[in-house]
Every structure is written in structure tokens, then in C-alpha cells.
Amino acid sequence: PAIVDVYVPNGKKRGKINTIEAEALVAYLQEELEEGGELCKRNASVGIISLMGKEQSRVIRKLLLQCLTDEQLSRHRIVVGDPSSLQGDERSVILLSMVASKGSCPTQTGRMYEQRFNVALSRARDRMVLFRSVRSADVPSRQDLKVHTISFFSSKKEQIQVLNRTPSSNLNLFTDSTVEGQVLNFLSEEGYSFDTSCTIAGSLAV
Numbered sequence: 333p334a335i336v337d338v339y340v341p342n343g344k345k346r347g348k349i350n351t352i353e354a355e356a357l358v359a360y361l362q363e364e365l366e367e368g369g370e371l372c373k374r375n376a377s378v379g380i381i382s383l384m385g386k387e388q389s390r391v392i393r394k395l396l397l398q399c400l401t402d403e404q405l406s407r408h409r410i411v412v413g414d415p416s417s418l419q420g421d422e423r424s425v426i427l428l429s430m431v432a433s434k435g436s437c438p439t440q441t442g443r444m445y446e447q448r449f450n451v452a453l454s455r456a457r458d459r460m461v462l463f464r465s466v467r468s469a470d471v472p473s474r475q476d477l478k479v480h481t482i483s484f485f486s487s488k489k490e491q492i493q494v495l496n497r498t499p500s501s502n503l504n505l506f507t508d509s510t511v512e513g514q515v516l517n518f519l520s521e522e523g524y525s526f527d528t529s530c531t532i533a534g535s536l537a538v
Contacts, residue, residue, distance in 0.1 A: 339467070345436040399453045416448075
């Protein structure tokens with residue numbers, strides 16, 4: 333699938349870190365990069381972006397060094413950081429960590445966050461995967477960019493229960509078949525008009 337939405341129900345933000353969400357992300361990537369895994373077979377390059385500060389990216393990087401080999405890190409050109417880490421760069425697959433959780437959900441609005449989210453959501457060539465521990469209803473402000481991001485990822489998707497993906501939590505995984513279909517549906521529902529004979533190619537942006 334081109335767009336994947338992973339809800340981590342037990343994820344909890346403490347300070348600027350959500351350890352369970354980080355573990356879920358790394359478990360997903362580890363499985364995909366194992367011999368026979370899809371991303372392994374496609375030799376896909378991977379970028380991992382924390383949507384809330386560098387602290388989360390440091391936790392993810394530490395877990396990756398424990399779980400992946402040097403050969404995997406090099407072969408898949410894995411980079412981990414905040415949005416600025418991939419400014420002007422792309423990867424086949426981008427994994428996003430939202431970090432926030434219910435009751436610990438700082439508002440992200442304004443031009444600065446718009447730029448950060450735009451960079452994060454425009455780095456993927458083939459697939460974006462969002463890992464989140466918060467639902468839209470748990471976000472206090474409707475103007476928060478997390479609300480719009482969740483709406484983009486979660487709209488019109490078939491829900492698949494994924495059990496025992498990590499030792500610490502179960503995940504709800506949502507998928508969509510094509511980038512083009514998902515983006516066009518989302519734009520249409522938001523009230524945008526466009527020529528449906530055109531195709532959407534390249535990186536994703538919201």
C-alpha cells in the first residue's frame with residue numbers, strides 16, 4: 333500500500349518521547365527489512381521522521397542500532413531525524429512518528445509547523461507510514477496540524493487488526509491501495525476541484 337496508518341493504542345508521550353510508539357515503528361521496519369520482506373526485496377531506501385522534536389528520533393535511532401545490522405542500515409540508506417534532516421532529500425519509504433498521545437498533545441499550529449509538516453509529508457517516493465498514539469478526537473484544537481494529518485491518513489481505509497507486532501502493544505493498521513486514489517479522494521472531500529485526467533506523481537505533499 334502507498335499510505336499506511338498505524339495506531340498504537342498503548343503509546344504514551346512522556347516529555348518529548350513516546351517509547352512504545354518508537355518500538356512499534358522499529359518493529360514494523362525490522363519485519364519489512366528481513367530477508368523476504370517487501371522493503372528488503374525492493375531494496376527500498378528509508379527515512380524516519382519525528383514530527384515532534386529530535387528527542388524521539390534519538391530513541392528510534394538507538395533502537396535501530398540494536399535491531400538492524402550495519403549492512404541493513406547502509407543498504408537501505410536509513411536516515412533518522414526531524415523534518416529538517418530530509419530537507420531537499422527523498423526516500424522510497426518514509427516512516428513518521430507523531431509522538432503525541434491522549435492527554436499529552438501539545439498544539440502544533442502556525443507557519444513554522446506548517447513548513448515542518450510539509451517537508452515531512454513530501455519526502456516519500458513510494459510509501460508513507462504514520463505511527464500515532466492519538467486519535468483526532470483526542471487533539472484539543474481542530475486547527476492542529478495533527479488533526480489534518482490524521483484525516484489524510486485515516487480517511488477511506490480498510491481497517492486491519494495486526495496483533496502481537498511488538499511485545500509491548502497491539503497495533504491497528506490501516507491501508508490504502510494507491511497514492512493517487514487516496515490523495516484525490518482526500519482533496520475532493522476537502523472541497524478542491526481538479527482535472528481527474530491528470531495524474532499525481534512524485535512526492536506526496538499536503
